[in-house]
Amino acid sequence: MGQQTNNDLIGNLIDNLCKLPSIGKKSAQRLAYFLLNHDEQKVENLANAILNARKNIKKCTICYNYAEEEFCPICLSASQGLRQTELICVIEKPSDILLLEKFGGYRGVYHVLGGTLSPLDGIGPANLTINSLISRLHSLDSPELVFALNTNTDGEATVMYLINKIKSLPVKISRLARGMPIGSDLQYIDEITMQKALENRVLL
Numbered sequence: 001m002g003q004q005t006n007n008d009l010i011g012n013l014i015d016n017l018c019k020l021p022s023i024g025k026k027s028a029q030r031l032a033y034f035l036l037n038h039d040e041q042k043v044e045n046l047a048n049a050i051l052n053a054r055k056n057i058k059k060c061t062i063c064y065n066y067a068e069e070e071f072c073p074i075c076l077s078a079s080q081g082l083r084q085t086e087l088i089c090v091i092e093k094p095s096d097i098l099l100l101e102k103f104g105g106y107r108g109v110y111h112v113l114g115g116t117l118s119p120l121d122g123i124g125p126a127n128l129t130i131n132s133l134i135s136r137l138h139s140l141d142s143p144e145l146v147f148a149l150n151t152n153t154d155g156e157a158t159v160m161y162l163i164n165k166i167k168s169l170p171v172k173i174s175r176l177a178r179g180m181p182i183g184s185d186l187q188y189i190d191e192i193t194m195q196k197a198l199e200n201r202v203l204l
């Protein structure tokens with residue numbers, strides 16, 4: 001093992017930045033050189049902001065959205081009667097909530113599955129928050145589920161699995177309608193399309 005040189009430190013920084021989504025080698029180099037030339041206090045603030053968020057943000061005990069307390073702000077406002085607790089939009093990951101909330105038209109709540117069923121990647125029902133979704137449905141009077149998963153094979157398989165799993169429960173089931181192209185990823189859908197898709201959700 002050779003002595004670590006300054007170049008190794010820069011290389012290590014670049015390698016770590018490269019692991020972030022949508023950061024390629026060139027962007028990682030640009031960011032690394034930017035940070036090296038940046039005010040030290042500001043770099044420390046950035047590093048602390050990342051660490052503090054990572055260490056202190058947990059999952060909402062109802063919907064699995066990110067939360068600083070036991071409940072996320074959306075479940076909190078639902079508990080105050082400001083959103084419909086019976087209308088649950090099923091999504092894959094917490095960041096999908098940002099996309100759906102962007103236009104402000106949705107008044108229901110969410111359930112973050114934590115992924116989609118993907119046998120090839122070893123993700124089965126037990127890896128997702130399916131059991132707590134079912135408990136939630138049991139606790140509501142006349143729940144409605146809106147599926148807003150990506151329309152790829154894994155997303156479709158997950159919807160089918162869930163529909164089958166809850167078929168004995170009195171749950172109204174719908175999914176995002178028009179405007180969701182087959183094989184599309186939620187994050188590439190614009191606001192208008194998303195709004196239309198939610199408004200025109202189709203009963204299953």
Ligand SMILES: [Zn+2]
Nearest residue numbers: 060063072075
């Ligand atoms: Zn929540």
